[in-house]
Amino acid sequence: MEIGIVGLPLAGKTTIFNALTRSQAQTAGYSSGRCEVHTAVVDVPDPRVDILSEMFHPRKTTRAKIQFNDISGITGKGQGSNGGGLDAQVLTALSKSDALLQVVRAFASEQGIDQEGIDPQRDWEALQLDLLISDLAIVERRIERIEAGMKKARADEAAALQRELALMRRFAEALEANTPIRDLDMTEEEQTLIRGFQFLTAKPSMVVFNAAENDGHITDLDWVHAHKQTSALVLKGALEMEIAQMPPEDMQLFLEEYGLAEPGLNALVRECYRLLGLMSFFTVGEDEVRAWTVRQGATAVEAAGAIHSDLARGFIRAEVISYDDMIACGTMAQARSQGKLRLEGKQYIVQDGDILNIxxxx
Ligand SMILES: Nc1nc2c(ncn2[C@@H]2O[C@H](COP(=O)(O)OP(=O)(O)OP(=O)(O)O)[C@@H](O)[C@H]2O)c(=O)[nH]1
Ligand SMILES: [Mg+2]
Structure with a gap:
């Protein structure tokens, strides 16, 4: 899973990337406006993994992972640094993202981009416009190609092209009215059809308002939540980066002092996970306690396949216990004697937090 971090120049993308990934990428004193990509893989924070690890004392504890890509180079002016649409490099980096983390500046900038003041809604809309324009260009090219192809298509092909043309025209109309593609109702067939296009406005989006340390007054986020597959939260980027780079002891003290249970980033990572429609199941043992990632609604045999293709191929049964039952029983032996371990077949729908033994x- 990959999440692309996007935003206008100097919105704090690299600051939030550093906080998320404990990296030390250079934050900007000024913006070059060029495309640069930083990449890092982070653990998905999950207290259940810590608790299971305390219970089983495994040699190794492995968490679920998400990759973050910090992608600069969107200008918010309807053009890349080359003057026409998004830079090819930016577009490539964005296209392979499963979701977008959109960073919006909500702090007073010292970089001379603040003449127009702090206006998160204005900045967010400028960012959306770049994404909308990029998608519209793809849609328009596709419409031209379909129209050309229809002229020489056989009857059976023509019907499929006709359906795709109708869908692309619907997209064009929506995009021209500033509506992202993810807001449209689509059939499963239509969703499959468009997957290859990697439309930017079709990607689930997490909007992060990067607020100043001394400022918590962004409260109205309804205008963001009005969009489908879109979440929003406020984060103090600079502060989070500081916290993330502290030694663990200091971090604990700092959080206690501010009355925080955990860094704000943990909630952000979990929310990204949810937005992507993902969940975790666990495997436990003396060797390893591990969280695995599957999409919500995955079957037992799909979960087995996430571990190893051999487990899916040779699947016989899954031994399943829910996380809560496991905690209540305390040990696997107790769970067994209390009859809390179930045997499930291939088609069993795995639940978030299930502990599986294939x-x-x-
Ligand atoms: N006060 C304050 N300053 C911040 C915050 N986040 C970022 N900054 C500052 O804003 C400037 C730009 O931050 P970056 O994280 O480099 O922004 P960026 O979006 O990666 O910039 P580009 O990659 O050039 O587009 C830096 O000087 C940061 O120190 C914040 O939450 N509060
Ligand atoms: Mg940057």
Whole structure:
């Protein structure tokens, strides 16, 4: 899973990337406006993994992971540094993202971009416009190609092209009215059809308002939540970066002092995970306690496949216990004697937090 961090120049993308990934990428004194990409993989914070690890004392504890890509180079002026649409490099980096983390400046900038003051809604809309324009260009090119292709298409092909044309025209109309593609109702067939296009406004989006340390007054986020597959939260980027770079002991003290249970970033990472429609199941044992990622609604055999293709191929049964039952029982032996371990078949729908043991034979 990859999340692309995007935003206008100097919105604090790299600051939030550093906080999320404990990296030390250079934050900007000024913006070059060029495309630069920083990449890092982070653990998904999950207290359940810590608790299971305390219970089983494994040699190794492995968390679920998400990759973040900090992508600069969107200008918010309807053009890249080359003057026409988004830079090819930016577009490539964005296209392979499964979701976008949109950073919006809500702090007073010292970089001379603040003549017009702090206006998160204005900045967010400027960012959306770049994404909308990029999608519209792809849609328009596709419409031209379909129209050309229809002239020489056989009857059976023509019907499929006709359907796609109708969908693309619907997208064009929506995008021209500033509506992101993810707001539209689509059938499953239509969703499959558009997957290859990697439309930017079709990607689930997490909007982060990067607020100043002494300022918590962004409260109205309804205008963001009005969009589908869109979440919003306020984060103090500079402060989070400081916290993330502290030694663990200092971090604990600092959080206590401010009455915080955990860094704000943890909630952000979890929310990204949810927005992507993902969940975790666990495997436990003396060797390893591990969180695995599957999409919500995955079956037992799909979960087995996430561990190893052999486990899916030779799947016999899954031994399943819910996280809560496991905690209540305390040990696997107790769970077994209390009959809390269930045997489930291939089609069992895995629940978030299930602990699985796959029986297989290859
Ligand atoms: N006061 C304050 N300053 C911040 C905050 N976040 C970022 N900054 C400052 O804003 C400037 C730009 O931050 P970056 O994180 O480099 O912004 P960026 O979006 O990565 O910039 P580009 O990559 O050039 O587009 C830096 O000087 C940061 O120190 C914040 O939450 N509060
Ligand atoms: Mg940057």
């Amino acid at each position: 029986r297989f034979n290859v």
